[in-house]
Amino acid sequence: MATTKKRYALIIDLDRCIGCCGCEVSCKQENGVAVDVVWNKVREEGPHVNADAGRGVEHYFLPTVCQQCDEPQCVKVCPTGASYVREDGTVLVDREICIGCKYCMMACPYGVRSFNREMKVVEKCTLCVQLQAVGEPPACVKNCVAKARFFGDLGDKASEAAKALAAAGEENAHSLPDVGNRPRTRYILHAKTATWRS
Amino acid sequence: MDIEWALVFFTLLTCLSVGVFAGVAASEWKDGAEAVRKSGAFLALAALVAGGLASVLHLGHPERIFGAFGHPTSGIFLEALLMGLFGLGVVLYILALRRKAAAGVRKAIATVGMLPAVCLAFAVGYTYVMPSRPAWDTPMLPFLYLASAFVTGYFAYAVLSAGREGAEGAFIRKVTLNSLILQAVFIAAFVAHLATVAHPDASRSAGRVLAGGLAPLFWLGVVIVGTLIPGWLALRAHRDGRPIPLAGARLGLLCVLAGGVAFRALMFAVGSAVREFF
Numbered sequence: 001m002a003t004t005k006k007r008y009a010l011i012i013d014l015d016r017c018i019g020c021c022g023c024e025v026s027c028k029q030e031n032g033v034a035v036d037v038v039w040n041k042v043r044e045e046g047p048h049v050n051a052d053a054g055r056g057v058e059h060y061f062l063p064t065v066c067q068q069c070d071e072p073q074c075v076k077v078c079p080t081g082a083s084y085v086r087e088d089g090t091v092l093v094d095r096e097i098c099i100g101c102k103y104c105m106m107a108c109p110y111g112v113r114s115f116n117r118e119m120k121v122v123e124k125c126t127l128c129v130q131l132q133a134v135g136e137p138p139a140c141v142k143n144c145v146a147k148a149r150f151f152g153d154l155g156d157k158a159s160e161a162a163k164a165l166a167a168a169g170e171e172n173a174h175s176l177p178d179v180g181n182r183p184r185t186r187y188i189l190h191a192k193t194a195t196w197r198s
Numbered sequence: 199m200d201i202e203w204a205l206v207f208f209t210l211l212t213c214l215s216v217g218v219f220a221g222v223a224a225s226e227w228k229d230g231a232e233a234v235r236k237s238g239a240f241l242a243l244a245a246l247v248a249g250g251l252a253s254v255l256h257l258g259h260p261e262r263i264f265g266a267f268g269h270p271t272s273g274i275f276l277e278a279l280l281m282g283l284f285g286l287g288v289v290l291y292i293l294a295l296r297r298k299a300a301a302g303v304r305k306a307i308a309t310v311g312m313l314p315a316v317c318l319a320f321a322v323g324y325t326y327v328m329p330s331r332p333a334w335d336t337p338m339l340p341f342l343y344l345a346s347a348f349v350t351g352y353f354a355y356a357v358l359s360a361g362r363e364g365a366e367g368a369f370i371r372k373v374t375l376n377s378l379i380l381q382a383v384f385i386a387a388f389v390a391h392l393a394t395v396a397h398p399d400a401s402r403s404a405g406r407v408l409a410g411g412l413a414p415l416f417w418l419g420v421v422i423v424g425t426l427i428p429g430w431l432a433l434r435a436h437r438d439g440r441p442i443p444l445a446g447a448r449l450g451l452l453c454v455l456a457g458g459v460a461f462r463a464l465m466f467a468v469g470s471a472v473r474e475f476f
Contacts, residue, residue: 038476064475073330079274080265097265100258101274102202109330109472111199120258177397177472179329198473 006088007154008127009068009184010141011161013168015193016148019044019061023140023149030128030139037114039125040065040140045197058194063149065140066091066112066125067176067183074104074113083122088153089184090129095121109179127151154184164188174198199331199469204256206462209322210350210455211249212281213343216319217351218242218358219288221370223308226301230366234359236295241354243288250281273325280318287311319347326465333402333468336391342384346458348377353428353451360444367441375432382425385461389416392468401470415464424457 019042027033027040046059072091075083082098085091093104093113098121105113105122113124128138136142137160141149152159157166165173168188174196175183189196219242225235254260266275291307299307323343326334352374359367393404400406407416428450435442442450 041476043475064473073328077272077328079269079272080262081269082265097262098259099262099265101256103272103274103325106199106326106469107328107330111471111474111476114476115258179397179472181330 005155007070007184008088008090008152009154009161009186010065010127010138011150011164011173011186011188012063013148013150013164014060014062014187014189016146017042017061017063018146018148020145022143022145023063026139026143027125030131031126033123034116034118037116037123039112039114039123041112046194048195048197050195060189060194062187062198063140064110064112065185067110067181067185068125068127070182070184071180073107073109073179073181077103077107079103086129090127091124092126092129093122093124095119095123098122109181110176110183199466199471199474201463201466202256204252206459206466208249208253208256209343209462210346210458211245211252212322213319213347213458214350214354214455215242215245215249215288216284216315216347217349218245218354219284219291219308219315220312220348220351221355221358221366222291223312224369224373225364225366226305226308228366228369229364231359231362231364232295234355234362234364236292237358238355239288239292239295241358243285243292246281246285246288253277273321276321277318277325280314280321283314284311284318287314316344316347319344326469330471331469332395332397332399332472333392333470334465335396336388338384338387338391339465342381342388342461345377345381345384346454346461348373349381349428350451350454350458352377353447353454356442356447357444357451360441360447363441368439371432371436371442375429375436378425378429378432382429385420385425397472399470401474402468407464407468412464412467415460415467419460420457420464423453424460427453428457 021042024040024042033039042061042063045062047057050058068091075085080097080099082094083104100120113122116123131138137151141151150160150164152161154162156162165186172188172190174187174189218238222235222238269275291311294304294307320340323340327339329335352370389404389407392402395402406412431442431446431450
C-alpha cells in the first residue's frame, strides 16, 4: 500500500491525561455513536509496582482509539472496499457498502472497531472528518479538558501534532505493538510519570 | 472474541462437503460402489450449499455481497471463488453420473473437482491466519481445517457406504485413520503454538486451554469426542479389515462433527487481538 503524503494522526499526552473520559463523551455526542458502541475508550494502565523507578506504584490512563495505521490490515482484508484510506491518510469505513462481515474487526490488532447492531455495519473513529471540513479539530481534541490531545499532519512540522511530538522527544513518544500495520497514533509518556507498558 | 457460530458452521459444512467429495473421487479411482458415489455427490452438494447459506447468515448486509467481486484479493473473494469452482465440479459430476458418462470422464471430473475442493478446505482456515490475532497466526490452522475435511467427509462416506461398501473400502479406512492422526498432530501443534505465541496473554494461553476455562471444551469436545472415539472406531475397522458398521459410522460422524464444532468454538475463544481494547 502506497504511503500517502499527508499523515493525519492523534498525538495523546499521557502525562497530561486525567482519565475523565470527556473524549469518550464528546465523541459519542459529535458522531451520534450508538449506546452500546464506542469509538474511543479510556483504559487504566496499572497500578503496577515498580520499585526500580523509586516510586513504588505506577499508573496512567490510556485513551484507546483507531490508530490510523500506515499499513491498515483492516483495509487489506475488506472484501468490498468499504474500509479505505482517504487522500489525507485517514482510514475510514463507507457504511453504504459495508457488508458487515467483521473481517476488518478480526484484522485490527487493537480491537478498536465496533459493530453497530442496528445498522449492521462496522464503525470506528473517523477523526471527525465532518469537523475537519469546517476547519475544526476532532471533538475529542477540542473538548479535552487536560489539553492532552493534539491533531494534525505528522508530515507538516508546523502542525500541532508534529510540534507536540517534537517537543516530547522520540524517547518519550510511544506506539502500540506493531505487527506490520505501523500505527500512526503516538502516545507521549515521560519516564518520570510512569513506565510505558502498553 | 465472541464465537461466530455462522462461521463455525460455514467452515464445518464446507469441510464436510470437501471430504465427502474426496470419498467420491477415491471411489472412482478404486472402482467403488456407484450408488454410494451418487449419494456422496448429492451430500457434498447439499453440505456446500448449507455452508454457503451459513456464511451468508454471518453478514450484516448480504444483499451487498456483489461488491466483493471488485476486490479479488480478499479472503472472502477467494473462498467464494473456490466454492463456485468446487460447486461447479460437483454439479458436473452429478450430471455425468445421470447421463451415464464413461468411467474415464467421471474420473477426470472428480479428480479435477478435487483441486478447488482441497484449496477451499485450506483457504477457509487460511483466512483466519492474521498477525492481529496471535493465536491464529500459525500455518497449523489451514492444515487443521484440511485434515478436518477428510476426517468428517470420510466418516460421512462411511455412513453412506455401510452395508454396501465396494473396493474403495480399505483405502478409505486407511485415509480416515491417517487423517485422524494428522488432525491430532495439528491440534497438538496448535496448542504448542499457544504456549509460545507472540504477545502472550491469558486469553490465548495454553494454560487456559489445557487447565483453565476452556479445558472442558478441549478435553471433552476436541480430544475425547472429536479424536479418541472416532480414532478408536477407525483403528478397529482398519485393524480388522472390515467396514465400520452403520451404528459405528453414525457414532463416528456425530463425534467428528461435534469435535469440529468444539475446535472451531475453541479457536474463536482464544482468538483475541494483540490488544483487545473495546
